[in-house]
Amino acid sequence: MPPSAWLLLGLLALAIGQPGLATEQRFAETPAQYQEVSQGEDVRLRCRVQDKRGQCIWQKDRKPVGMHPDKYEWAGARDGDCSLLVKRASLDFDDGLWECQVTPGDFTRQDALTSNPARLLVRVKPRKPQLEYAGAVLTTSLTLREGQEATISCVSRYGNPPALIKWFIGTDEIQPMREQSNATEVDNPKTWAAHSLLRVRGSRDNHNKPIRCLSMHPTSALPDVTESQFDIHYSPEVKLETSPRMLVSALEDSSSFISLRCISDSNPTSSIKWFKDNAPIMVSNGNVLPLGYNRTLANGTLVESEVRFEPIKREDAGLYSCRAVNVIGESAPANYRLDVQYGPKPRSLGEGSKGKETSLDVVEETSSLGSNIEPFECPDFEANPPAQFRWLHQRGGSTDTIVDNRVGDQQQQHQQPHSGRRLRLENVGWADEGEYRCVAYNVINGVRREMPSDLRFVLHVIGPPEIQARPSAETEDGMYESIGWAGEPVHRLKSRFCSRPPPRIVAWQWGSSHIRAGESISPKYEALPLEPILENKMVTNCYWAKLEIRELQREDARLYTLVVESEKGRDSTNLRLTVRDPTELRIIAAAGAVGLLVLLLLFSVGLYSLVRSRRKHREYRHEEEEGSISAEAYYGAAAPTQQNGTGTGSSAMSGMGMYGRKPVLDAGLAVMYDYDQIACKSRTAMSPEALKVRRAPAVFQPPTIV
Ligand SMILES: *[C@@H]1O[C@H](CO)[C@@H](O)[C@H](O)[C@H]1NC(C)=O
Ligand SMILES: *[C@@H]1O[C@H](CO)[C@@H](O)[C@H](O)[C@H]1NC(C)=O
Ligand SMILES: *[C@@H]1O[C@H](CO)[C@@H](O)[C@H](O)[C@H]1NC(C)=O
Numbered sequence: 001m002p003p004s005a006w007l008l009l010g011l012l013a014l015a016i017g018q019p020g021l022a023t024e025q026r027f028a029e030t031p032a033q034y035q036e037v038s039q040g041e042d043v044r045l046r047c048r049v050q051d052k053r054g055q056c057i058w059q060k061d062r063k064p065v066g067m068h069p070d071k072y073e074w075a076g077a078r079d080g081d082c083s084l085l086v087k088r089a090s091l092d093f094d095d096g097l098w099e100c101q102v103t104p105g106d107f108t109r110q111d112a113l114t115s116n117p118a119r120l121l122v123r124v125k126p127r128k129p130q131l132e133y134a135g136a137v138l139t140t141s142l143t144l145r146e147g148q149e150a151t152i153s154c155v156s157r158y159g160n161p162p163a164l165i166k167w168f169i170g171t172d173e174i175q176p177m178r179e180q181s182n183a184t185e186v187d188n189p190k191t192w193a194a195h196s197l198l199r200v201r202g203s204r205d206n207h208n209k210p211i212r213c214l215s216m217h218p219t220s221a222l223p224d225v226t227e228s229q230f231d232i233h234y235s236p237e238v239k240l241e242t243s244p245r246m247l248v249s250a251l252e253d254s255s256s257f258i259s260l261r262c263i264s265d266s267n268p269t270s271s272i273k274w275f276k277d278n279a280p281i282m283v284s285n286g287n288v289l290p291l292g293y294n295r296t297l298a299n300g301t302l303v304e305s306e307v308r309f310e311p312i313k314r315e316d317a318g319l320y321s322c323r324a325v326n327v328i329g330e331s332a333p334a335n336y337r338l339d340v341q342y343g344p345k346p347r348s349l350g351e352g353s354k355g356k357e358t359s360l361d362v363v364e365e366t367s368s369l370g371s372n373i374e375p376f377e378c379p380d381f382e383a384n385p386p387a388q389f390r391w392l393h394q395r396g397g398s399t400d401t402i403v404d405n406r407v408g409d410q411q412q413q414h415q416q417p418h419s420g421r422r423l424r425l426e427n428v429g430w431a432d433e434g435e436y437r438c439v440a441y442n443v444i445n446g447v448r449r450e451m452p453s454d455l456r457f458v459l460h461v462i463g464p465p466e467i468q469a470r471p472s473a474e475t476e477d478g479m480y481e482s483i484g485w486a487g488e489p490v491h492r493l494k495s496r497f498c499s500r501p502p503p504r505i506v507a508w509q510w511g512s513s514h515i516r517a518g519e520s521i522s523p524k525y526e527a528l529p530l531e532p533i534l535e536n537k538m539v540t541n542c543y544w545a546k547l548e549i550r551e552l553q554r555e556d557a558r559l560y561t562l563v564v565e566s567e568k569g570r571d572s573t574n575l576r577l578t579v580r581d582p583t584e585l586r587i588i589a590a591a592g593a594v595g596l597l598v599l600l601l602l603f604s605v606g607l608y609s610l611v612r613s614r615r616k617h618r619e620y621r622h623e624e625e626e627g628s629i630s631a632e633a634y635y636g637a638a639a640p641t642q643q644n645g646t647g648t649g650s651s652a653m654s655g656m657g658m659y660g661r662k663p664v665l666d667a668g669l670a671v672m673y674d675y676d677q678i679a680c681k682s683r684t685a686m687s688p689e690a691l692k693v694r695r696a697p698a699v700f701q702p703p704t705i706v
Helices: 003-017 353-359 404-414 583-605 607-636 640-645 647-656 675-683 688-692 696-700
Strands: 026-029 034-038 043-045 048-050 056-060 063-065 072-074 084-086 096-102 118-123 130-133 141-145 149-159 164-169 172-174 181-184 192-201 210-216 224-243 258-267 271-276 294-296 302-309 318-325 334-338 340-346 362-368 381-384 388-395 398-402 434-444 447-452 456-468 480-485 490-500 505-510 513-516 525-527 531-535 538-550 559-566 569-580 661-664 669-672
Touching: 034 043, 043 118, 130 224, 141 149, 141 192, 149 164, 149 210, 164 192, 192 210, 224 318, 224 334, 258 271, 258 318, 258 334, 271 302, 302 318, 340 434, 340 447, 381 434, 434 538, 456 538, 456 559, 480 490, 490 559, 490 569, 505 525, 505 538, 513 525, 538 559
Parallel strands: 034 118, 141 224, 362 456, 456 569, 480 569
Antiparallel strands: 026 048, 043 084, 056 063, 056 096, 072 084, 096 118, 130 149, 149 192, 164 172, 164 210, 181 192, 210 224, 224 258, 258 302, 271 318, 294 302, 318 334, 340 381, 388 398, 388 434, 434 447, 434 456, 456 490, 490 538, 505 513, 505 559, 525 538, 531 538, 559 569, 661 669
């Protein structure tokens, strides 16, 4: 349809309505039920009327409002538009309920209009929120004791509409106690005071954390913030640290360095006190604590105190504790036990009767042969870890360590606290006689610390006579053999025996003859007086019995019997004397010459066979030496003069390693005493009775002595 047609229709309508057919006026648009405007800004209250014939009127809070240029102006240009422009909105004048009204077009019609009241709210930015506690404004900090509860409030005043309040502690939003309350201000009822309450509890975790109250208001995109800070007063809490932090090795007396550090957390700061075994430590106390100090750390709640041991001493061992005190209270103690290890030290004297005992420096004990005894106890030693003990047996210039395993086993069975402190000897033999020493030891950080005792222990053995010699390897019947040479001026048979009490009878027998020690059958035989054997400068219960035979002849070769008898029993042994003719030497020499010839022959054959033949020859020579000298060694080599004569023999012997041969002492005698052999004997269980009858062949031969 062309626009001209529309226009035509419009005109027609006007023409028809004009004479009284006009329709009633009505609202095409009414003001918005609720509208906000910030103070000072313009706002348009919209109102349009259809078929308007009356006049537009505005009412605010049921009172008519007149037009004032630059304040209230008509906003609508067209007819029927009653919109009102409120310029520079003000809370006092413009905030309220507005109505748009239209007078009737004709009084007969009664078609006046009035809109529903429309709320125009003039927004007013509230003041900065305020924190309050106990009726006072909270500014810098909120001081609470730990565990104390408090209700703080935040109020946002003179805002329109009321501000929305939110709470934050640290970075966490906290819900208020209940929904905020909005109340109109008494002195300015158009504005609001918004109150919000928060319940807080003093907790040390919250110390120094900020408390924030945020007020959100439509006048600003950003919230307004007021903040305070917790200041929680709490009692100290301590912890103890060592430096170095990890102890990789045990602390050792006078060599380890360590410090203990006590750190106290409290507010307000605390003072730290140190205790050792529950007694306060004096700062000036010995080597402890010369460097203890207080130091306040970073955030003002930590205080540190240190005790240094440079180096640690044995007396420093103990339970260390630190406590801290502040106005709120005292901490529980933090403990650290220092264990200081040290090598054995003799336990200090002056403990009453015990002191007297240890003032003796020799302890003597007598025991029967073959018995099991625990004769000695080592003096007590202080040591950490507890001392273990090792026993030394000193004899003949050598020192044997008594393996502590044997004693250790015993110890485990009896659960004794000090392992090996008591010397235990099983099946005591003559070899066990002599002096003992004990050594206390412990192991600190893998290193053994030893301390010998000053005490000397001497063991005496009581037993029936026991002849100590060993069968020669030469003789299959297990007899003792001595080899002499025909024409030898003096040949000496000798044997060692032990007996306590001393023997009543020591006699040599052969054929129908017998002589006692100290007697002689001149000029040929002489039984020398008994020689007590000295060991370690101490007289033992062992003796040498010696029989000298002069002008040795072939006829002297025979069995000689040595009989030793005491009140405890008797022992005897047979010695076989073999006499060789010196002419044999020549034969041997001839054999040697032949050997040399053979050697030369073989030399020409070749290097390989030479080497072989040499080895053979050496074996031959060696055997010969060994055989002749071993017997000699037992029964022959006695006086130093003789020994010198057989110098090659003694070196050969030591090379053989069978004898513990020691040139001894004051007497100038060559004492031969095979400790290994004797030790073995004594370890095999043998009663004194068994010892008596051990040498049966000798006993069968009745002695001719009375
Ligand atoms: C108080 O005002 C805030 C912000 O206008 C509103 O969110 C809250 O619902 C109001 N509370 C009450 C109890 O009227
Ligand atoms: C640590 O401080 C407390 C109190 O402040 C004081 O009594 C104490 O002597 C101080 N200790 C040291 C080692 O300085
Ligand atoms: C103070 O600092 C220490 C370590 O620097 C920390 O463990 C502690 O939590 C802090 N205390 C407070 C209240 O911030």
